[in-house]
Amino acid sequence: MAVELSFTKEIENIMYASHGKPIKDCIQCGTCSGSCPAVEFMDNSPREVIGMIGANLKEEVLATNTYWTCASCYQCTVRCPAGIDIADMMYALKRYSMWKGQYKEGLLGPDFSEAFVKMIVNSGRSFEPILAATYLPKFSARDIIQEGLTATGLVLSGKMPLLPKKVKRLKNLQRMVRRIIPIGETK
Amino acid sequence: MKQYAYYPGCSLESLGKNYNLSALAVSAELGVELKELEDWNCCGATAYFPVDELLAYTLVSRNLAIAEKTGLQDFVAPCSACYKNAYTTNKYLKNDPDLAEHINYALEEDHLHVEGKMKVRHLIEVFIEDVGLEEIEKKVAHPLKGLRVAPYYGCQIVRPRKDKEDVENPQFFEKLLSAIGAQPIDYASKTRCCGGSLIITNRKAALDMVHKLLQDAVNSNANVIATTCPMCNVNVEVYQSQVNREFGTNFSIPVMYFTQLMGMALGIEPKRIGVGASMLALAQSTAN
Numbered sequence: 001m002a003v004e005l006s007f008t009k010e011i012e013n014i015m016y017a018s019h020g021k022p023i024k025d026c027i028q029c030g031t032c033s034g035s036c037p038a039v040e041f042m043d044n045s046p047r048e049v050i051g052m053i054g055a056n057l058k059e060e061v062l063a064t065n066t067y068w069t070c071a072s073c074y075q076c077t078v079r080c081p082a083g084i085d086i087a088d089m090m091y092a093l094k095r096y097s098m099w100k101g102q103y104k105e106g107l108l109g110p111d112f113s114e115a116f117v118k119m120i121v122n123s124g125r126s127f128e129p130i131l132a133a134t135y136l137p138k139f140s141a142r143d144i145i146q147e148g149l150t151a152t153g154l155v156l157s158g159k160m161p162l163l164p165k166k167v168k169r170l171k172n173l174q175r176m177v178r179r180i181i182p183i184g185e186t187k
Numbered sequence: 188m189k190q191y192a193y194y195p196g197c198s199l200e201s202l203g204k205n206y207n208l209s210a211l212a213v214s215a216e217l218g219v220e221l222k223e224l225e226d227w228n229c230c231g232a233t234a235y236f237p238v239d240e241l242l243a244y245t246l247v248s249r250n251l252a253i254a255e256k257t258g259l260q261d262f263v264a265p266c267s268a269c270y271k272n273a274y275t276t277n278k279y280l281k282n283d284p285d286l287a288e289h290i291n292y293a294l295e296e297d298h299l300h301v302e303g304k305m306k307v308r309h310l311i312e313v314f315i316e317d318v319g320l321e322e323i324e325k326k327v328a329h330p331l332k333g334l335r336v337a338p339y340y341g342c343q344i345v346r347p348r349k350d351k352e353d354v355e356n357p358q359f360f361e362k363l364l365s366a367i368g369a370q371p372i373d374y375a376s377k378t379r380c381c382g383g384s385l386i387i388t389n390r391k392a393a394l395d396m397v398h399k400l401l402q403d404a405v406n407s408n409a410n411v412i413a414t415t416c417p418m419c420n421v422n423v424e425v426y427q428s429q430v431n432r433e434f435g436t437n438f439s440i441p442v443m444y445f446t447q448l449m450g451m452a453l454g455i456e457p458k459r460i461g462v463g464a465s466m467l468a469l470a471q472s473t474a475n
Contacts, residue, residue, distance in 0.1 A: 069389055072343075078347055078354045108387065112234065117242070127201070143390065150426075175296035176294060181242055
């Protein structure tokens with residue numbers, strides 16, 4: 001019979017390249033939470049989330065906004081006395097929740113990341129106006145007007161180009177991507 | 188003139204155009220030859236990693252592989268997010284033959300091969316370490332005397348670099364500002380994240396982070412905030428009006444790239460470094 005992996009192990013397994021110290025080394029000191037500039041916008045602090053993973057609270061972890069509120073500033077990572085790459089763990093949790101297709105209602109992060117990767121597969125370069133199409137529908141009317149004004153200002157000041165750039169060897173890049181993940185046909 | 192493989196990154200072609208302009212102008216002035224990589228792709232900033240880790244490292248590796256092909260030794264990025272992605276990927280490639288094998292299998296499709304042998308550096312490091320502060324000081328034509336500059340490091344230029352000792356209180360930016368005659372101010376938020384990667388996905392949190400940073404710089408009587416990253420620059424400059432609306436504040440502090448300040452000090456023509464008349468007037472008024 002197959003051995004069922006602990007939730008901790010599952011998350012550690014998808015932190016492949018970072019080779020960080022295992023999450024189970026966490027001593028629950030809270031240095032991460034105290035260092036986090038975005039902690040007040042999180043449902044659970046980083047320390048709590050690590051505790052929840054250890055306690056196998058999978059549904060609760062999938063329902064929290066914590067890792068989607070992480071700004072990837074790595075303050076927790078460099079300060080963790082147990083040497084855990086916490087910011088990288090937040091990425092692992094994002095991946096985990098995207099694979100499960102399960103995340104807190106109303107979050108923009110998952111759609112944004114997906115749209116971003118699709119944009120890269122289609123052009124090789126990032127281009128802000130294409131991305132706007134994915135998140136603007138979720139903005140309030142006031143935010144959309146605000147965003148429009150900001151963008152118009154940027155175009156007028158010459159800071160925002162009107163046409164996207166593409167890499168020249170796009171076909172090669174797309175074949176490269178297919179060797180990593182099965183993405184099907186691209187436009 | 189020493190040559191460097193230059194990876195400008197997507198932002199420097201759009202929102203960070205003035206950064207690219209000033210980076211190239213200052214580099215030329217200091218004898219740093221930046222050779223732009225051919226056919227580079229987006230590094231992914233913070234948006235690849237939530238989708239697939241191996242894909243993220245592979246796309247970053249494509250740029251590193253193109254750089255390795257040039258035969259040059261240094262991979263230079265002016266954007267902190269590009270820099271961090273290239274730096275960490277390069278390190279993993281070097282230390283993990285298994286990961287490198289996976290990535291090289293994908294890179295075959297573009298006839299590339301990567302070893303992780305580039306020296307990945309942020310542009311500011313090239314100026315400070317290779318050109319040297321003394322040399323820069325010698326070339327200053329118009330010292331930015333009396334200009335109180337808040338050096339804003341942001342996050343990814345200093346973290347997660349455990350091999351550098353100064354992650355908590357780095358000083359290199361202050362030293363560079365002193366070398367061009369400006370007065371670097373000390374303030375607590377200099378390495379606190381600006382929230383750039385959240386500005387789209389969590390506007391409320393991002394604006395709160397920008398607000399705290401602006402307040403701190405203004406409380407320290409800074410005349411200008413200097414940045415080393417196009418994400419930080421846009422976030423702190425463009426969203427100031429939204430912060431004002433949200434928090435009832437009245438911030439209107441100029442935000443400039445460190446290369447623009449260097450360009451002004453080196454006496455480079457303002458339009459070649461994307462500096463407007465109002466900023467020049469400010470620098471001149473503090474000098475008197």
